[in-house]
Amino acid sequence: MTLRSKRTLIQLAALSLVSTTLALSGCGKKEEAKPAAAPAAAKPEPIKAAWIYVGPVGDAGWSYAHDLGRKAVEAKFGDGVKTSIVEKVPEGADAERVIRDLAQQGNKIIFATSFGYMDAMLKVAGEFPDVKFEHATGYKTAPNMRIYDASFYQDTYMAGVIAGTMTKTNTLGFVGSFPIPEVLRNINAFTLGAQSVNPKIKTKVVWVNTWFDPPKESEAAQSLINQGADVLLQNTDSTAVLQTAEKNGKYAFGWDSDMSAFGPKAHLASAVVNWGPYYIKAMEELKAGTWKTERTVWGVKEGLNDLIKINDVVPEAAKKKVETIKAGLKDGSFEVFTGPVVDNTGKERLPKDAKADQAWRDKIDFYVKGVEGKIPSGK
């Protein structure tokens, strides 16, 4: 490099550095001006609410469903609420920084939509006693932090009923994210549902150790198909498993949102979740001052989750059974985990005719009979 071109480059770099600093400081000033102006303007000022997602909003799955819930809040409260989101927040130290940032920005309620945000949120909750924190699918609480959850296992049980009817190889496949109780619960419910119509089925499980990684989910699905599974269910957040099933001429289910468009022939049904009603309830409690720490677990009964868009190829008998189960869930007469439940080492986990309660369901750390393999240790 000649001396002259080197000098030009240094000048260019200095200029860009200076202009960037100016631009950023200008941005900063603008943000500071806004909150100062807001109280002087119309009262009451909108409540600021924030959501953080583990994946992109466009994943057509988990995070997308949460975002629809947030939009329901905006539709209901209009100008009374100002929402913001941060997507693709990694679980761990980064999450702590993002949550703290949101709290400092004036958000009065923050929703963390993934299990792995639990500890990060707990820590920040201790630092901001005036802000309300809501954590999805976790189990730790604080005076200003509470938890909410859906009952996905109800959907996977119904999916199991359909899978047990449709399988020709009697082998079902499950693409699992992390071996946490929620996912184990889903696997067990899936297997029990299938066994209720077809006692011969067995379930193979493959863990991808991530909530969202489409190529990996594809590979896991392909591996299951190569091992003989012809109906797949997933606990991961993208459409890759369904698309792989479509490519191979097998069946699969949509997860977290209606994925029927991604695999028209392969799609048997979609387990969807509708967070809108819960988020609206949380905002109303915040406004009314009745927000308190508790654990809310909703399911088919409250309309939080459901199994929809059942493919026409599914026989009428199976569809009717699913409808009966739904009715039973809605009026509280049906419990997915009803004894006898035996795990795959032969130990009895629930005696005959006993119905599982929330505590039993939360502590699932085993596979039921029919699921192959051992649960990997660790989170």
Added chain:
Amino acid sequence: MNELALLLAAAIASGTPVALAGLGLLLNERAGVLNLGAEGLMLMAAVTGFAVAFNTGSDGWAFAAGAAAGALAAAVFGWLVIWLNTNQYATGLALSLFGAGFSAFVGVGLVGKKLEDRGLSEVPGLAEIPFVGPMLFQQHPMAYMALVVMGGMVWFLYRTRAGLVLRSVGESPESAHALGYPVRLIRLAAVVAGGALCGVAGAFLSVVYAPMWVEGLVAGRGWIALALTTFATWRPARVLLGAYLFGGVTMLQFHLQGEGVQVASQLLAMLPYLSTILVLVLISRNAIWLRVNMPASLGRPFHPGH
């Protein structure tokens, strides 16, 4: 037996994008330029390829677009590193980061979009052969392309004059310059060609393998390809071997999980990386062999006239 054939077939499919990127990087490194921006190149090509495939419905154009995107980004990298002599490592890392952010930004509108289902591709007739058929002949054309590229690269590097010149630029650019060869142009050509191959690999991921676009789709495969090139001591056939080995163990660990093998899935997930490193290190343990094969001027800037 059929399961084994399917496993091997899946290994080849999984290893193809890494192989293509690795071969592209090999070309770069043989000319003496270390391109750490492989991940960024693949991401930019993936989003471009997907956008083209989504809007035109043609895979061919998608691959061409991916190659073009990779080549273009690599050309910018090449200009910075070869003419302005910026630090190759830092610039490569900057390219990686830029590629990640840029592809995410540009691809926002493409997330959740779906391409037409292409079904399984197979070679008619040959795919019926028991065992060998499902293993070798039910692959996407790109898998065979990887083999062709490897063969072409071996021929080019070791059997043609142009390849010899390229290698000499990588060994000693000063000598090549003294002999009158346009060292900078040759390096740029290698960088652009390598970038195009990385681009094809990226487009393959988003158009055929996933097939979808989402931020971070490449998930580290660019870095794996970089490591592969080094561990394979810059020999094209070994890069291919390493890529298939990596893909194979990835699929194997899923298979083992499905069979109910009593090893933690997290440990199994480490297997592809460990085994690939192990095998390639064993193959390349001869220190003299390593020195002979490493391009001597790798990573060092070239100043004509100094």
